[in-house]
Amino acid sequence: MSVPNHTKEQAREFLKQEALNEIREIADFTRFYRRVFYVIAKYGLQLEAKEEGLLSGNEWSDSASKDLLMEKVEQFFDKHIK
Numbered sequence: 001m002s003v004p005n006h007t008k009e010q011a012r013e014f015l016k017q018e019a020l021n022e023i024r025e026i027a028d029f030t031r032f033y034r035r036v037f038y039v040i041a042k043y044g045l046q047l048e049a050k051e052e053g054l055l056s057g058n059e060w061s062d063s064a065s066k067d068l069l070m071e072k073v074e075q076f077f078d079k080h081i082k
Helices: 008-024 031-040 046-052 063-080
Strands: none
Touching: 008 031, 008 046, 031 046, 031 063, 046 063
């Protein structure tokens, strides 16, 4: 059985998509912030998130902002998952 060779970029994209999928599976917006924080902490990126102010702001309490927040989180992971 052969093991597939993945490039660093493919592995990075896989990790990013896994993190985003874990966040997207939340149906209840009241748990959205907590899940985002959990996933960020799972990858050891909480200090970077704090420095960038990712988890601060009023939009985290507005369910209508979920798509905007997902974009911000995706950009954050794209920048920090290496």
